[in-house]
Amino acid sequence: MSxxxxxxxxxxxxxxxxxxxxxxxxxxxTPASExxxxxxxxxxxxxxKPQLTGRQRLAQGLWPPRVTRPQLIVALLLFxxxxxxxxxxxxxxxxxxLRGARQEDLVRILDELDDRTERLEEExxxxxxxxxxxxxxxxxxxxxxxxxxxxxxxxxxxxGTVAAQGPGIQLTIEDTKGAIEADMLLDAIQELRAAGAxxxxxxxxxxxxxxxxxxADGGGVRVDGHKVGEPYLFKVIGKPQxxxxxxxxxxxxxxxxxxxxxxxxxxxxxxxxVDALRPAKRPDYARSSSQ
Numbered sequence: 491m492s493x494x495x496x497x498x499x500x501x502x503x504x505x506x507x508x509x510x511x512x513x514x515x516x517x518x519x520t521p522a523s524e525x526x527x528x529x530x531x532x533x534x535x536x537x538x539k540p541q542l543t544g545r546q547r548l549a550q551g552l553w554p555p556r557v558t559r560p561q562l563i564v565a566l567l568l569f570x571x572x573x574x575x576x577x578x579x580x581x582x583x584x585x586x587x588l589r590g591a592r593q594e595d596l597v598r599i600l601d602e603l604d605d606r607t608e609r610l611e612e613e614x615x616x617x618x619x620x621x622x623x624x625x626x627x628x629x630x631x632x633x634x635x636x637x638x639x640x641x642x643x644x645x646x647x648x649x650g651t652v653a654a655q656g657p658g659i660q661l662t663i664e665d666t667k668g669a670i671e672a673d674m675l676l677d678a679i680q681e682l683r684a685a686g687a688x689x690x691x692x693x694x695x696x697x698x699x700x701x702x703x704x705x706a707d708g709g710g711v712r713v714d715g716h717k718v719g720e721p722y723l724f725k726v727i728g729k730p731q732x733x734x735x736x737x738x739x740x741x742x743x744x745x746x747x748x749x750x751x752x753x754x755x756x757x758x759x760x761x762x763x764v765d766a767l768r769p770a771k772r773p774d775y776a777r778s779s780s781q
Contacts, residue, residue, distance in 0.1 A: 505631050506739075527580040545678055571617040595740045602685070602739065605732045609686050650696035650768035654689040658762035659733045661724035662755040669750040672703040672711045675722065678743045679703075685736035689764040696766040730758040 542550070620637055646652035661678070663670065679697060682690060690697040695713040706712045710719040726733055734756050737743045743753045 496668045498696075503616065522611055524567060592740075597740055598735055599766060602735055606684070606686070606730075609732075615697060649696070649770070650689075650698040650766070651770045653763070653765045653767065654727055655761060656688070656727045657730055657760050658687075658725070658727040658758075659730050660690075660757045660759060660762065661722075661726065661737065663720065663722040663724075663752040663759075664755075665720040665722070666753075667751050668709045668748065670711070670720065672705045672724070672753055674743075674750070675711055675713075676703050677746070678724065678737070681736050681743050682724070682728070682733060685732045687726045687728040687733060689725075691725040691764045691766045693723055694766055696764070696768050725762050725764050727762050734758060738740065765766075 554660075623637070643652070649656045663675075663678075677694070679690060679701075692713050695701075695716050695718060697713070701714055704712045706717045710717050712718070737754075737756055744756070747754050
């Protein structure tokens with residue numbers, strides 16, 4: 491038997507015919523390897539909705555803000571703290587009268603403060619010595635009497651019922667423009683008292699604790715109801731080294747008066763006499779607690 495006559499070769503083997511499609515006929519569906527609508531990166535997006543960029547997603551996460559209660563409390567506390575610090579810094583800057591002062595002026599002000607502290611310490615030591623003398627004296631009654639007499643003399647000087655003399659300064663204010671007012675002279679008195687003045691006299695009027703000043707009609711100033719005119723003459727008993735610098739501090743009495751075109755003269759003296767007296771008045775209601 492030949493190969494052509496064998497049973498395996500008696501059937502014709504033909505290749506399948508090519509499939510031809512007519513124009514306009516849809517092509518047969520083929521299985522898709524990727525789902526329809528898939529992106530290049532393999533993430534599906536809803537149909538009709540554009541994909542958001544990273545910046546757009548960040549904006550959506552930040553706005554509208556989602557504030558929790560703890561965050562709101564912390565923000566409020568930080569706001570109050572910042573506001574308090576700003577107010578404190580501004581008040582310190584506004585209230586500082588020494589900004590722009592020269593170095594020598596600052597040194598002089600510091601020396602004046604040191605002198606005031608020294609005076610207070612001296613007064614403290616004196617009072618402690620009096621107490622020690624009363625406690626240790628064999629004749630306490632006699633010691634108490636001496637201290638009482640001395641204290642009466644000191645109070646008489648402060649009350650203006652007795653004359654006084656000692657070192658001090660003489661302050662002369664010439665006001666040809668008539669611009670000096672009562673409050674300016676009051677500032678001078680307060681500055682002198684703070685510097686340790688023990689007795690003050692303006693022209694012929696004694697200045698004491700209850701002295702008041704007011705502007706007089708037609709110019710001038712009234713001191714305890716007595717009209718005094720220029721030149722205003724201050725006689726002040728105290729330590730000259732403390733009194734004069736207190737008047738000449740930057741922005742102090744002398745500069746204020748000179749801005750009003752007044753002429754101010756301060757002279758030191760080893761002997762200032764304060765002889766203007768005030769009558770002793772008995773208080774209407776106050777009585778000694780020892781009675």
